[in-house]
């Protein structure tokens with residue numbers, strides 16, 4: 001395959017480039033400030049002419065342009081960027097009218113399993129208090145993480161109600177039953193840790209995923225690009241191609 005990668009010099013995009021090359025894919029590494037072996041992201045349209053998929057790990061404000069370029073070129077679009085706003089989501093929906101579009105907040109297979117396990121845990125223990133803690137490196141922009149938002153949505157789904165999301169606590173703040181605490185930590189080079197805690201009387205269940213390398217996200221994203229190639233236009237989840 002020929003994979004175009006936006007954000008190719010970034011923390012995650014560079015791992016996607018390495019993973020794709022390890023699988024003998026031809027890579028068009030796109031950067032805003034290209035160095036040797038990279039292509040100018042400003043020439044995205046030209047780069048997509050010969051591409052079989054576009055994989056994007058950049059910033060939410062770039063998503064609408066990248067989605068539109070993929071749609072114009074008829075190229076499947078795999079996006080891992082998190083913190084997407086309504087405009088970006090609308091752009092994904094629009095592109096999905098023309099090409100397959102797969103957006104995932106986390107391309108680690110273990111996180112997809114965690115989502116299932118969390119749903120099962122909350123369904124089994126609906127009256128237990130749920131609290132979520134996520135930890136990431138000090139360069140992460142969005143908080144809470146995209147994965148944390150997916151986990152919170154999964155908790156709501158399993159509870160059958162939208163819990164109040166309480167972002168940290170201070171002062172006089174007694175916990176409400178319909179509340180889920182959300183705790184965000186940013187420190188060092190932590191690749192990504194997510195923990196859901198379910199606590200009732202005299203017992204605590206903790207469900208945790210820890211990414212130990214960004215290669216796990218890259219591998220999932222390249223899997224997605226490979227498996228999206230022969231799909232029809234539309235929106236896909238990572239679970240659709242696992």
Ligand SMILES: NC(=O)C1=CN([C@@H]2O[C@H](COP(=O)(O)OP(=O)(O)OC[C@H]3O[C@@H](n4cnc5c(N)ncnc54)[C@H](O)[C@@H]3O)[C@@H](O)[C@H]2O)C=CC1
Nearest residue numbers: 007009010011012057058062080081082104105106107217
């Ligand atoms: N879905 C998943 O599995 C994962 C998602 N992510 C998400 O991917 C995104 C990138 O994360 P990192 O690689 O840590 O970031 P990074 O800051 O290391 O890399 C971002 C890349 O985007 C480029 N960029 C910045 N502004 C841009 C713009 N306006 N237009 C085009 N390119 C631009 C930068 O030059 C850089 O190459 C974040 O939203 C992060 O949350 C990260 C890891 C896994």
Ligand SMILES: O=C(O)C1=N[C@H](C(=O)O)C[C@H](O)C1
Nearest residue numbers: 082105106140145146147192
């Ligand atoms: O920015 C990161 O690093 C990560 N972002 C994703 C998120 O926001 O959930 C996935 C992973 O946790 C790493």
